[in-house]
Amino acid sequence: MALPGKSATYKGPVTDTDRWEKFQYRPDDIFICTPPKCGTTWTQALVAMVIFEGADHGEKPGVISPWIDADLAPLDEYLRLVDNQTHRRFIKTHTPLDGIPHHNECQYLVVMRDPRDALFSMMNHQDNMSNEEIAATLLTRDGHEIDHWIDGSLDPTYFDHQTIETHTHFLKTYWDYRDLPNVHLLHYYDLKQDLRGHIAKLGDILDVSLDGQQLDEMTDAGTFENMQKKGDQYAPAAGTGLWKHENSFFATGKNSQWREKMTEEQLNRLDARVNQLLSEAQKAWLFRS
Numbered sequence: 001m002a003l004p005g006k007s008a009t010y011k012g013p014v015t016d017t018d019r020w021e022k023f024q025y026r027p028d029d030i031f032i033c034t035p036p037k038c039g040t041t042w043t044q045a046l047v048a049m050v051i052f053e054g055a056d057h058g059e060k061p062g063v064i065s066p067w068i069d070a071d072l073a074p075l076d077e078y079l080r081l082v083d084n085q086t087h088r089r090f091i092k093t094h095t096p097l098d099g100i101p102h103h104n105e106c107q108y109l110v111v112m113r114d115p116r117d118a119l120f121s122m123m124n125h126q127d128n129m130s131n132e133e134i135a136a137t138l139l140t141r142d143g144h145e146i147d148h149w150i151d152g153s154l155d156p157t158y159f160d161h162q163t164i165e166t167h168t169h170f171l172k173t174y175w176d177y178r179d180l181p182n183v184h185l186l187h188y189y190d191l192k193q194d195l196r197g198h199i200a201k202l203g204d205i206l207d208v209s210l211d212g213q214q215l216d217e218m219t220d221a222g223t224f225e226n227m228q229k230k231g232d233q234y235a236p237a238a239g240t241g242l243w244k245h246e247n248s249f250f251a252t253g254k255n256s257q258w259r260e261k262m263t264e265e266q267l268n269r270l271d272a273r274v275n276q277l278l279s280e281a282q283k284a285w286l287f288r289s
Helices: 017-022 040-051 075-083 115-128 132-138 145-151 164-175 188-193 195-205 212-221 224-229 264-277 280-286
Strands: 030-033 090-093 107-112 183-187
Touching (some): 017 075, 040 195, 107 188, 115 164, 164 183, 164 280, 183 280
Parallel strands (some): 030 107
8 A cells, every 4th residue: 555645635714734835744743634623632732741751841832733724824834843843742633644744654543423412513613603604504503404414525735625525525534544653543532431441542652652550641731621621721722812712712511412402313314324425344333323
């Protein structure tokens, strides 16, 4: 199998993968790769604890770990930020693997979530965004948003608009390379089930030795409840006015909201659509809530 490489372009009201062209990588860079609302911010927080080897590092992970291919700030501003960093860098993206640079020396942490949970988390996310114009592009909210999400297709020229196909496409681009030593598939459900174990796993992946006390402190600090209390530290772009309420960025963190909000007909239609988009193995791994 050929190694992955940037072979596709994704554009949207926020995303512009052409911004990677000026990015200069370092061999120990860490890429945090997720669809929206799948544990990006959580993973950034945990990675910060691991690379700084402590829970009380005082940094804002969502600020020092920029979203390079998002047109939310001038590219040169992001590049100056990462170029001046002396610590090990960790960078966020919501782009499929074929839209970002791949370097064998770098580590790619790929975090997925049951798409049904991501959908309802995205609705909360929209409601908390200060920029209502951008928020409106993420999901069609007309009372039939679940149906639009099920039936909608992937459009690389309007990539920020969320559908089930944007989510499954993201997974498939990384899935094919999951056996590479630097591509690591993680699942939000597993993080919820065993946070301490996953922090230890991050330490192993990133070659950082963590003792039992460090793991205990990071596990306590990394719970969803504690991150919610410190929204001014952990919310993406904290302090920039992106959110109406930074603590509300962490809406509930709970899975399975869809069980109460999706009809049997919608669930059946979603199941049929996913059967067209994913293999049985991919579906079984992804749909866990």
